[in-house]
Amino acid sequence: MGSTIIEKIVRNNIGNVVHPGEIVTVNVDRVMIHDIFIPFVASKFEEMGFQKLWDADKVVLIYDHLVPASQVDDTRHFRIGNEFVEKYGMKNIHRSDGICHQLMTEAGYVKPGDIVFGTDSHTTTYGCVGAFSSGIGYTEMASILGTGTLWIRVPETIKVNITGKLPENVMAKDIILKLIGDLGADGATYKALEFTGDTVENMTVASRMSMANMAIEAGAKCALFTPDDKTAEYCGITLTEKERDLAGDADAQYCQVIAYKAEDFVPVMACPSNVDNVKPVSELVGKEIDQVFIGSCTNGRLEDLMAAAEVLKGKHVAPFVKLIVTPASRRIYREAVANGTMAALAEAGAIITHPSCGLCCGRTGGILTDGETVIATNNRNFLGRMGTSKVNIYLASPKSAAACAVAGKIIVP
């Protein structure tokens, strides 16, 4: 019997053939800790009695949720993080370079076939390069820092096959929202998602990243794309045979197979206040909006900013709408300046912020109040996420978001 991608990654890691449902202990290739949880990771690590990190080179600390600090107490996290870095001889620390999930792949911390855990739930993102990555809590993170291992249950796999050419106004974000709507918020719980078909083969790594990022919103443990030439170029590596083999075998066992025709996709939005409450934008037309947010680890990459700029070129944001643009990393920020994207956004009336989590985690940069409506390109529209619990958050693609910013209401891009 053949294997799915996740079964191959775990097999390569532990040296034994595995099957879904088995509980195995894996060797961790890399971990990511972000600023919100570093104080808790640090205190649990010491409570567990560890004297040193299992491998300081494999640990990455990233400040992103609290950068730049919006409250005096936020700086406590930086102080504790800096002390931890100093005390345990860590080298991989980013204090204001961008969002953790963007940096983990962009800075080369993750390679195809790696097993990576992070303290943030959107750690599923690194499946875009064929890595098994998932979110964990701070107690488990502290335990990995000491032992370099973690037990996992080998997940079943849902295969999602997409073929054909996407319509012009549809982005990868629309695909993943549609899938989450179809599966439901718990439709992939404990399972791996495996994306195949010529539509995803033709996608950029950035687009695959948007999709893997949101796998957790259907409950998935991870989302996986087969590494290819684009992956190799993105990671700056030459793929080995083993890495090229990270594809589902023809006779692999899937617990569910879902097939989509790319031509059937339309722009969609996740309506308040669940990510699986997905509707075609055409059914929401006319709803007035107060703000638009283009950014986050889901959709703050160069192609996202360029797609928004293309829609906004020669136009201006509606007078009562605030358009907030937050690049996912410093590198993306620089690239968007260099190729004229930032100028186009600024001329259209965008408020451009420093790369960070920003509004996505509701701590800074555009908090909203009761009754206000925001069209946002990030990954969660939960109650209270961007201000009070009476804010209406609609999740959309950068193209849809930019079109709404100009119109001042929901329109089809």
Add this chain to the structure above:
Amino acid sequence: MGKIFKFGQDVDTDQIIASQYIIYPTIDEMKVHTFESLDADFASQVQPGDYVVASENFGCGSSREQAPSVLKALGVKAVVAKSFARIFYRNAINIGLPVIVCKDLYDNVVAGDDMELSMQEGVVRVNGKTYECTKLPEYMQGILDQGGLIASLNRE
């Protein structure tokens, strides 16, 4: 015996403990805000030994371990739901908060009912009726029995 506090489907971790509170230095400072957006009185009314009963996908969303931690700090004895999101489930076991899957309980009880849980038998009893729960995998039950991951690691 403990009282049931009942919550619905897809209760996310932002609803259990909102983002603005998770940067408080201690769980004790956070716990008074538990379930604030869903039930502002929860934290003041829940008593040690009470239960949280929910429908499907309890604890979806972020990886914040503060979510099970505030429930445990308030004395919640266990969360019994139709299903759990995976990160919440792992986190709860790791900090020693029992999380139990019971498909039939939710639709047959109301808030305020008295409930009794027997982890050994894998059942809950409410209003004279007994409901079967799904037992934890042996590995996870082992961590829970020892009081969580830290205690379990210390024993190794």
